[in-house]
Amino acid sequence: MARPGRSGSMATTRAASGALALLLLASATARAGCGDEPRLHALDFWLGHWDVTAGGEPSGKNDIDAILGGCALTEHWLDVQGGAGLSLFWYDRSADRWKQVWVTEQALVPGGAKEKTEVRKLTSPTEIRFQGRYPGRGPGVVIDDRTTLTREAPDRVRQLIEVSKDGGKTWVSVFDAEYRRKD
Helix, strand or coil, X not given: CCCCCHHHHHXXXXXXXXXXXXXXXXXXXXXXXXXXXXXXHCCHHHCEEEEEEECCEEEEEEEEEEEHHHCEEEEEEEECCCCEEEEEEXXXXXXXXXXXXXXXXXXXXXXXXXXXXXXXXXXECCEEEEEEEXXXXXXXXXXXXXXXXXXXXXXXXXXEEXXXXXXXXXCEEEEEEEEEECC
């Protein structure tokens, strides 16, 4: 003989178990969604821990990590003078583009904080370019900024950062670096 409240308790337990199973399934599906999306692998060649040189001299260290089940990447930069920078990269599905926000402890000076968007037509399995603009010093000054990452070998990546002060007519290299994988 069932006691009063027992069947309600079993129904509640079944409902809670069902709800938990649906939540776990939805969570697993959401996690699987990023890893299964081919466009979310455009930066895979850059993942890892790197020693960085520019002009043959040590420039810094950079750690690039996939986070949130592969839905985003972080970049942790530390230059040889101790200056640090942090990027968050994420894929904007509606725009079909990767996006980046970069911030340093010099965020209030031109270039110390900036946003860039992938130039989709230039993306290949071994290269990706990000481009953006930020205000320069002085009224009306705008700096166009682009970063190109090129996989040169399995353990070597080139990063070229260029700026333009004339709306993209001419570009000047401000950082041309070689990344060598540490791990």
